[in-house]
Amino acid sequence: MKTKQEIIDETCSYLGIPSFTISTGSTEPREFLEAIIDQLGLADIAIGFDKQQLGRLIVEASGHLWLPVYDSSGGTITKEGLEAIRDAVFVLIGPK
Numbered sequence: 001m002k003t004k005q006e007i008i009d010e011t012c013s014y015l016g017i018p019s020f021t022i023s024t025g026s027t028e029p030r031e032f033l034e035a036i037i038d039q040l041g042l043a044d045i046a047i048g049f050d051k052q053q054l055g056r057l058i059v060e061a062s063g064h065l066w067l068p069v070y071d072s073s074g075g076t077i078t079k080e081g082l083e084a085i086r087d088a089v090f091v092l093i094g095p096k
Contacts, residue, residue, distance in 0.1 A: 007082040008032055015039050027060055027076050033058070034086065040092055050075055055085055061090035 002010070005022045012019040012032070017039065020032040032055040038045045046057055055077050056066035070081030077085070 002083075004079050004082055007079065007086050011036070011086040012081075014089060014093065024079060027074075028082060030054075033036075033085075036089060040089075050072075051077060052081075055081055057083045058092075059088045062091040064088060064091075 004026050008022065008028065009019045012035075015036065017035050017081075020029045021033070022028060028051070030051055033051055034043075034046075036058055037043050037054060040058065040061065042057060042061060046054055049057065052071050052075060055070060059066045059070075064084065064087070066084070067080075069082055070078055072078045072081070
């Protein structure tokens with residue numbers, strides 16, 4: 001079972017970008033999501049989005065659904081949500 005940090009590291013490695021560090025309380029950094037959005041070319045439509053909306057945009061761009069279990073209190077994303085984001089990146093970028 002991977003940690004949130006391991007999921008972020010794996011996603012960043014797949015994208016070929018430096019990783020981001022989970023902050024206090026296992027909170028994913030906004031910059032992590034913004035970096036994915038930039039890599040996917042979705043920055044123009046993500047203006048003003050909060051972290052959960054950014055996650056939803058990434059996952060739904062891959063054709064999958066953003067599930068309620070992916071939202072965490074305080075405007076953060078659950079581990080399951082980070083896994084869905086990672087999986088969406090794999091789908092959108094394709095095989096390496």
